[in-house]
Amino acid sequence: MSRKIFLCAISNISSGHCLEDCRFCTQSVKYGADIERYYHKPVETIVEEARRARECKAVGFCLVTAGKGLDDKTLRFVCKAADAVKKAVPELGLIACNGTANVEQLRILKDHGIENYNHNLETSERYYPNICTTHTWQERFETCENVKKADLMLLTGGIFGMGESDEDRFSMLHSIAELDPISVPLNFYHPHPMLPLENRKMPMEEALDLIRMAGKILGESRIMVAGGREFTFGDEDYRIFEAGADAIVIGDYLTTKGRDPRRDISMLIAHGYEIAENCHDR
Ligand code: SF4
Structure with a gap:
């Protein structure tokens, strides 16, 4: 039987006004x-994007807001967007990604049809102060714990290629394993001239090894290759599935263009993969 690959789309519903200083982030x-x-x-634009995502076989749709975390206004807006998407495209599994959140806020999201919350650890606890000074890694870890307390499914991952060591990579993956997430979004840093990180492209073989390592450490979780797929793997991105990935983000990213999802679907079919019909498909 061929392996099933999960497709997920993201919508940047509130963009680019963040006061935090994450060195990898154009927002x-x-x-x-x-x-x-x-x-x-x-909201009509968000619903339209959700419809298009489902037409392109996405099973997950993620509502992302820039900023450190949820405040009352952002929470109301995410709930409104979630209600509208759920009503128009009920087949999509909804994910929210809105930064730091407490259990009460997360339960409110759940009441509005959000089933999953994405909050990445980004890198190891040790290396985190090198990429962000305005909030702590510990705070990120606590939000991930809150997601579980609120009975939402947790997606948490990170970014490779920000100058971290092999030990940092290993440590981040083990911290993720402690949280036992349903899915692990792995991002590969995509340089931008305005950002202070080194403008370096990770060699593809190194990136594939990291996917393999994530699969070994995070056995039960779904391994998703998110940002940086096109930049890092080019037209050889079919190799990420051989390395163990079983989910990808399709379409555009938060602030960078992705590919036409039809190209990704053709690539998957040409390499003998099936496309998952829903989030809970096995
Ligand atoms: S990663 Fe999130 S918290 Fe950090 S600067 Fe970007 S939008 Fe802000």
Whole structure:
């Protein structure tokens, strides 16, 4: 039987006005990257994106907001967007990704149809102060714990290629394993001239080894290759599935363009993979 691959799409519903200083992120106002910035994407646009994502076989749809975490206004907006998407495209599994959150806020999201919450550890506890000074790694870990307390499914992963050591990579994957997430989004740093990190592309073989290592450490979780797939693997991205990935993000990312999802679907079929019909498919 062929392996099933899960497709997920993301919508940046509130973009680019973040006061945090994450050194990998063009949405921090600190670095002045030339990206689209807006507070609230119109709900009709979000619903339209969700419809298109489902037409392109996505089973998950992630509502992402820039900023350190949920405040009352953002929470209301995410709930409104979730209600509208759930009503229009009920087949999509909804994910929210809105930064730091407490259990009460997460339960409210759940009441509005959010089933999963994505909050990445980004890197190891030791290395985190090198990539962000405005909040702590511990705070990130606690939000992940809150997701579980709120009875939501947890997605947590990180970014490779930000100058971290092999030990940091290993340590991050073990911290993720402690949280036992349903899915682990792995991102490969995509350099931007306005960001302070080194402009370096990770060699493909190194990136494939990291996917293999994640699979070994995180046996039961779904391994998703998210940002940086096109940049790091080019047209050889079929190799990520041989290395153990079983999910990808399709379409555009938060501030960078992705590929036409039809190309990804053709690539998967050409390499003998099936596309999962829903989030809980096995
Ligand atoms: S908190 Fe999120 S949106 Fe803000 S700079 Fe960090 S990664 Fe970017």
